[in-house]
Amino acid sequence: MSISGGFVELAGLVEITSEAELRDVVGEPLPRVRDKARPALHEVDRQWLAASPFCLVATSAADGSCDVSPKGDPAGFTLVLDERTIAIPERPGNRRADGYRNVLANPHVGLIYFLPGRGDTLRVNGRARLVRDAPFFDDMVVKGHRPILALVVEVQEVFHHCAKAFLRSGLWKPETWQPDAAPSRPQIAKLLERPGDSLAELERYYGDQYAKHLY
Structure with a gap:
């Protein structure tokens, strides 16, 4: 791995560096x-x-x-x-x-x-x-x-x-939703933000009481 122009160099990339090249790829928009x-x-x-x-x-x-x-x-x-x-x-x-x-x-x-x-x-x-x-x-x-x-x-x-x-993306199709595909919000907080708190404490914090403090 190397760094060029502030970017990490990745093998095999064919970079677009001008608007002309960009237009070659995406084309011109319709007038409307x-x-x-x-x-x-x-x-x-x-x-x-x-x-x-x-x-x-x-x-x-x-x-x-x-x-x-x-x-x-x-x-x-x-x-x-x-x-x-x-x-x-x-x-x-x-x-x-x-x-x-x-x-x-x-x-x-x-x-x-x-x-x-x-x-x-x-x-x-x-x-x-x-x-x-x-x-x-x-x-x-x-x-x-x-x-x-x-x-x-x-x-x-x-x-x-x-x-x-x-x-x-099927964003609004409930049958595509997978809310448990990633760690829960309490689990993320435990891993990345608040390692000193217990998971039980974080689950209480992000539980039913959380919505009571929106305003």
Whole structure:
């Protein structure tokens, strides 16, 4: 094994190093796909956001290091402030704040919104800022709790994405689910994060009580 240009050299790789080479492999997008991105939310996008309980937020630090964080709440948790601005509430979590630290250094974000059972997704790209309080926080109250902060995103690009990845993976087909194929969350914590705690303690921590501390 050797290292070249910061990458580990692996035998047999045929690397793509230019957009021309990339296009030789993947081809050119159809005009309707290439041109489908819009700079503002359509009413259909608003309906999607009102129905979506989950999204992924992708960020990058100034040095290029990346993070993708899941965000979820009751459907409609993302507040549409206007056709070019949305806000995502933050709830108590592990306090790493990886994505938020990235936003402080580099405001560009990418979002993917899911509807459970649907293969297509809504993509939103834009510029984000962190807000510790605002009047609209009152519209984000869940179970009596206001968000601890919000990610306010200025929409620059929005479009709907096709279902091929979900169809190939069978993601929403319960008959393909194998939740026990990997170690349980308590087992992972014991192996990698909290070796000093007993498995019984961790099973209690991640058991029925865990869901009682979401807010």
